[in-house]
Amino acid sequence: MxxxxxxxxxxxxxxxxxxxxxAPALGIYLVQRRLALIGDGVGHVALTGxxxxxxxxxxxxxxxxxxxxxxxxxxxxxxxxxxxxxxLALALLFYGGIAGGVMLVGLSDSTSANLNAYxxxxxxxxxxxxxxxxxxxxxxILVTMLALRPALFAVSHDEEYARVSxxxxxTLNLLIAVTTAVTVTIAMRAVGVLLISALMVVPVATAQQxxxxxxxxxxxxxxxxxxxxxxxxxxxxxxxxxxxxxxxLLAIASFAVVAGAGAAWRAxxxxxxxxxxxxxxxxxxxxx
Amino acid sequence: xxAPVISVTHGVVGYDGRPVLRDVSLTVTAGxxxxxxxxxxxxxxxxxxxxxxLVPLGAGSVTLFxxxxxxxxxxxxxxxxxxxxxxxxxxxxxxxxxxxxxxxARRGVLRPPGAADRAAVDAALAAVGLADRARDPVATLSGGxxxxxxxxxxxxxxxxxxxxxxxxxxxxxxxxxxxxxALRDFVAGGGTVLLVAHELGPLRPLxxxxxxxxxxxxxxxxxxxxxxxxxxxxxxxxxxxxxxDEPAGLWSS
Numbered sequence: 001m002x003x004x005x006x007x008x009x010x011x012x013x014x015x016x017x018x019x020x021x022x023a024p025a026l027g028i029y030l031v032q033r034r035l036a037l038i039g040d041g042v043g044h045v046a047l048t049g050x051x052x053x054x055x056x057x058x059x060x061x062x063x064x065x066x067x068x069x070x071x072x073x074x075x076x077x078x079x080x081x082x083x084x085x086x087x088l089a090l091a092l093l094f095y096g097g098i099a100g101g102v103m104l105v106g107l108s109d110s111t112s113a114n115l116n117a118y119x120x121x122x123x124x125x126x127x128x129x130x131x132x133x134x135x136x137x138x139x140x141i142l143v144t145m146l147a148l149r150p151a152l153f154a155v156s157h158d159e160e161y162a163r164v165s166x167x168x169x170x171t172l173n174l175l176i177a178v179t180t181a182v183t184v185t186i187a188m189r190a191v192g193v194l195l196i197s198a199l200m201v202v203p204v205a206t207a208q209q210x211x212x213x214x215x216x217x218x219x220x221x222x223x224x225x226x227x228x229x230x231x232x233x234x235x236x237x238x239x240x241x242x243x244x245x246x247x248x249l250l251a252i253a254s255f256a257v258v259a260g261a262g263a264a265w266r267a268x269x270x271x272x273x274x275x276x277x278x279x280x281x282x283x284x285x286x287x288x
Numbered sequence: 289x290x291a292p293v294i295s296v297t298h299g300v301v302g303y304d305g306r307p308v309l310r311d312v313s314l315t316v317t318a319g320x321x322x323x324x325x326x327x328x329x330x331x332x333x334x335x336x337x338x339x340x341x342l343v344p345l346g347a348g349s350v351t352l353f354x355x356x357x358x359x360x361x362x363x364x365x366x367x368x369x370x371x372x373x374x375x376x377x378x379x380x381x382x383x384x385x386x387x388x389x390x391x392x393a394r395r396g397v398l399r400p401p402g403a404a405d406r407a408a409v410d411a412a413l414a415a416v417g418l419a420d421r422a423r424d425p426v427a428t429l430s431g432g433x434x435x436x437x438x439x440x441x442x443x444x445x446x447x448x449x450x451x452x453x454x455x456x457x458x459x460x461x462x463x464x465x466x467x468x469x470a471l472r473d474f475v476a477g478g479g480t481v482l483l484v485a486h487e488l489g490p491l492r493p494l495x496x497x498x499x500x501x502x503x504x505x506x507x508x509x510x511x512x513x514x515x516x517x518x519x520x521x522x523x524x525x526x527x528x529x530x531x532x533d534e535p536a537g538l539w540s541s
Contacts, residue, residue: 031378150392153385158389160342161370161389164368166363211380214379217379217380
């Protein structure tokens with residue numbers, strides 16, 4: 001515990017907690033619209049931004065936000081057009097993003113350790129300025145995702161209905177795309193571009209094993225994200241493991257425990273209460 | 289006289305160059321209950337999707353409440369009931385949460401829900417007989433109950449016009465009755481209805497006019513056509529096979 005007396009460990013913990021709370025708040029909308037892996041793709045594109053930032057001696061995080069936003073908006077445009085080639089367009093974008101990132105980082109005079117920090121996260125090197133960025137953007141993501149929940153739920157649940165309701169569907173979709181880019185970029189420092197999607201998606205997947213509604217799923221996913229982030233940093237500090245990987249493994253362990261417990265509970269209930277007589281289906285044809 | 293609720297003038301819709309609707313004109317005035325009938329693939333669903341702006345018109349024009357579709361902004365006056373609830377990504381949602389989406393057209397994106405919104409959602413749930421299922425995940429409901437959820441969502445916005453796409457397709461008899469009841473109340477309150485149907489069932493007495501779409505054109509506009517032949521028998525369960533019994537698969541000879 002005494003490790004947390006050091007300011008750098010406190011910053012690591014606070015940064016992780018903010019991201020643990022914000023990532024699932026966005027992720028639930030991504031899961032609902034079957035874009036669970038979008039964070040991964042945007043992360044790949046963000047890496048090109050990191051490379052460009054390092055090469056140009058600008059803030060890598062800032063350039064990454066710009067690159068990730070362009071990538072996320074492009075993906076949204078491809079998605080909304082609904083072209084069959086969308087799949088391939090996304091693949092080009094993803095792999096172009098990561099290859100461009102590796103190449104640009106290589107061209108700059110930074111070391112491979114630097115690339116690793118963005119690929120797998122580097123919580124303990126968060127500076128006070130980084131933490132301010134993470135906290136401000138994290139709170140902005142949280143407020144947006146919570147305050148606009150009815151509209152974002154409607155758009156993610158049934159886009160055509162949302163259009164006939166007169167909702168600004170395109171604006172809301174772009175808002176989700178841009179928020180994805182921002183979340184990816186701030187989470188990059190915590191868990192790295194290769195593991196970001198896990199923090200957005202796994203807590204949601206865990207929560208929906210046991211919840212009944214959208215709001216309860218969102219609340220539970222945020223609580224699980226917070227737990228995984230906090231416990232992950234603690235495990236990393238005490239067992240000297242990689243923080244990003246520890247956070248993600250804890251999130252996945254929670255999923256395994258909850259999914260297992262949920263299945264056991266349902267099996268137990270089925271055994272104790274006999275299944276009700278199945279209601280007969282209405283006749284579809286009259287047989288003579 | 290006030291402007292018609294819906295007016296389609298020489299509407300043409302095509303998908304990828306293939307015409308689905310050719311030169312369709314349709315007017316619906318306030319208080320009417322119009323059924324759009326037709327075989328599968330006749331273009332009847334496309335017609336109402338064009339009315340709502342969900343598919344673009346190739347030619348012609350649509351006005352809603354006297355305003356051209358492009359400049360129409362009063363979406364709270366319309367309640368849309370799609371054919372079915374999308375599967376989504378598996379995130380659970382309660383019946384109440386789905387129905388509450390119906391208030392957004394009135395409330396807007398930024399305002400949080402208030403007491404009036406909650407009361408309207410309660411009333412809509414009661415109107416379709418799902419008040420006791422409000423807290424259940426919508427995925428655990430039967431097809432007919434899910435359909436009633438979508439109708440409640442449309443009713444929650446207190447619309448003046450209901451547009452329904454095959455509301456009774458594949459719905460059990462009890463849900464059809466509950467649905468007809470909700471629609472009867474809506475019409476009694478002065479509402480206008482445009483619905484697409486494959487068969488009318490318990491809705492038949494409510495329909496004031498029928499429009500039959502055939503091969504992308506309107507071939508009948510007037511009284512509800514009487515069922516013919518064995519379709520008219522009272523115990524006839526209306527069944528249309530939608531494909532060959534045996535799928536003509538790769539391995540079948």
